[in-house]
Amino acid sequence: MKKHNPTEALVSRLIGDTHQADDKPIIATPRPAYLAGVRDIATDSDTHVEVDFNEAGEVRSIVGAGLFADTFSGDAVDYATKFINSPAVKKTFGLRYATLVAGDTQEYEAFTRVEFKQVANVRGFASAIPVRGGFVHVFIDKQGDIIQVNSTVRHGRKPASIGKVITQEKAIELAIAKLGIPSATAVKCTFVLSSHENKMDPIYEVTLAADEPKRLMMFLVKAKDGEVVYAENKLHFSQRRQAGVGDPTLLAGIAANTFLRIPTYDPKQPITQQVSKAVIEGTELKNPKLLANDRYTMLVKENGKWQTVKANAKGTFEFDPLSKDKVEVSKFSAVVAFLWLNTQDATLESWGAVKVPRAIPVYIDDESVTDNAYFDPNAWEIHDGVGSGIENGGLVKHISWDPGVNLHENTHKRNAAEAPGKDLPGEQGMAAGEATSDVYGDLLFDLWMRFKGGAILGHTLTLQDIIDSTGVIGQYCMAPSGIRNQDNKAQYPRDIEHEEHTDGLIIGGAYFDLMRAMATLPGTTVEDVLRNNGKIYLNGTRLLPAHKVLFTDYLRAFLTVDKTMFGGVYKDMIVKAFGDHGIKLGTVVPAKRKTGGKKTGGKKPNRRKVA
Ligand SMILES: [Zn+2]
Incomplete structure (x- = not known):
């Protein structure tokens, strides 16, 4: 048992992001370095910040009012870029060693979602390799307030060089063998780095389709030795295969x-x-x-x-x-x-x-x-x-x-x-x-x-x-x-x-x-x-993290939609409805740093509007 951490008591359960089964509630211990980053954000912007951690103690989501003290120019991508490059945010999400590139930005009725995709530059590769599941999404409302930030940035040591890997054709062949349907064909095969046990492994992500029987399955095949390490069904059926009896x-x-x-x-x-x-x-x-x-x-x-x-x-x-x-x-x-x-x-x-x-x-x-x-x-x-x-x-x-x-x-x-x-x-x-x-x-x-x-x-x-x-x-x-x-x-x-x-x-x-x-x-x-x-459904779905969605992500997303679009009138109902089914946020509300710190020099409470 680790030494007691004072923030641990505040955390009822953790937001998971691993290969393990999702049915075990885990007690979060937010990593001090990340928590310090959140305190800096709270101090910089003089705001109340709430933060959800994953089971590794990394920050999954932050919410607050006026998270960024900079003036909003009206350009959401530019604003989000400045935000994630600020020292407090880099510290919060552990972005120092992550390479982020512009992703797919979407403008919706109540907010804009700005996407950053994680990539890694590896010796011997002309272009950057995508990191599987690695994203930061910054959500900015129509007043220019950052209403939520989600990170699924993958940590772990990237390889200095990749060395010898199996071919794409071989990876597809191995996935087909695993599926056991020789007529299956690959509809997608992407070479990525996948974070596992603190290391980034080169992986082929292979999606196979078969007609008889109908299948759509995604496999992760290790590029070094061809081991198939993960499989996920991608077809969405109406019901589980065994039907009950009706009248x-x-x-x-x-x-x-x-x-x-x-x-x-x-x-x-x-x-x-x-x-x-x-x-x-x-x-x-x-x-x-x-x-x-x-x-x-x-x-x-x-x-x-x-x-x-x-x-x-x-x-x-x-x-x-x-x-x-x-x-x-x-x-x-x-x-x-x-x-x-x-x-x-x-x-x-x-x-x-x-x-x-x-x-x-x-x-x-x-x-x-x-x-x-x-x-x-x-x-x-x-x-x-x-x-x-x-x-x-x-x-x-x-x-x-x-x-x-x-x-x-x-x-x-x-x-x-x-x-x-x-x-x-x-x-x-x-x-x-x-x-x-x-x-x-x-x-x-x-x-x-x-x-x-x-x-x-x-x-x-x-x-x-x-x-x-x-x-x-x-x-x-x-x-x-x-x-x-x-x-x-x-x-x-x-x-x-x-x-x-x-x-x-x-x-x-x-x-x-x-x-x-x-x-x-x-x-x-x-x-x-x-x-x-x-x-609430539509906008909540847009506010989810991009990788391994959890029940708690929907709870967090619904609360943000309610606050942004409905002034918080449904907040207590949302918390109760999810809580009654055992879905609760393990939110931490970190105390601000004492004033007189290195950061802000007594900045006014931030009230940014569109410039
Ligand atoms: Zn379905």
Whole structure:
């Protein structure tokens, strides 16, 4: 046991960043050198600084008001660059020996995210080698205040020279052997340095794709000896492979309340006409005869080939869901899915989401996928499978009729588009990805549809309806118990099972508790609750670190969004919702240095605004 550190008592748990399992809470001991840096920032800017450490005692995130005393010129990249080059910040994040280069800067509604990527210059290499997972992200609000800084800079001794390494082809061959599917192909292979046990090892990061069976896996192959040291699944399925058994008797009633919940639905009119009309009026088709726009291309298998859904002889998209013709039914399913996917994107975009600059192919009734659906973040495709029937322990045959399935998959796409890591990497990141898809995809949009369609459904969604709403995922496709329930008491770390959908129930339970708690805020409206949940999710995802996302990162990110966009009104609800599921920040609030130190000479409290 190490000597007692006075700051240790303040730290309830630590933010991890290692290869070890994420289910063991660790007591953080912030390294004194880094803590001294934070004190310098607090003194320089005369502000209150909060800091989250990782298990190595390194600073993962800092937040505060006015973290940087310099005047904001209006140029976020320039400002962030000056900030990370200041002595106090270099000390805080241990940047003295890290080489950072400009990354991908994104401007959002409430803040700008400035990215710096870590690289290393190694003798014998003409260009710098990327350091895997090494990033600094500086977030600057519209007033020019730095609202949060995240670092996943990787420490460890870089090799003086690399020496002899295996070829890229060999690394791919070894990864394919590990996967055990000879027909797999490499869709990406990058030579990087990866930090492990205080050393930077040369590694090939190889991503393999296979069609039968469908796989997308990332492998780390040591470049020196070809050892495969790590593998991670990159495909996002709707559910874990073993489905439970539902009760088919309630199916018909639930169907009417789920996939038929069209905002303009009129029970007196034939449903197919209405769906077709909603598609034609609500979305801009590239070609009026094809079910494709700038967001989606809807595909069904016709004559053994995947083909874009064509309008019928009348030039409409009215297809009969009860037809004996399988292709006709698939086309109906494609229309339903198209409607929900576009509704979700249009709504999120109105809440500040980025417009994804590519059309996603959506494969309907893909027979190679049983009782599941998936988003492929490499090819950017959605595949809806075929259910084997609730009576057989699977899902309903027409999986696509459950809007929740596509709303879930589409949220995986959203995470890939908004998160700084281009997805949510790491074990807890994967679990959080499933949870965002369930809560901010399926449940939030189910409520949104009920809200927008209130007049036609005969009941306008109330705040009490939100508070009383169910957390059941897959209400139609596995009626009535569903695939999962986000209204739960799952706890970190007790309920970690190392399966992403199950582990996701922990943070998903927190998200869903928060959503319902937000409906209790005095003076709020249904629209406020739903939109603000959407904004907290979207902007929270943008505020995550880029490497090995943790549940606590979402807690920190949500608190920053709340403070920046909503004046902190949801703070206590956020802390309670996450805390009730065992997710708590191990924040340290370091005392400032005594005045009269070497630093500032009595600078005024900093109140910078845009110059
Ligand atoms: Zn999923």
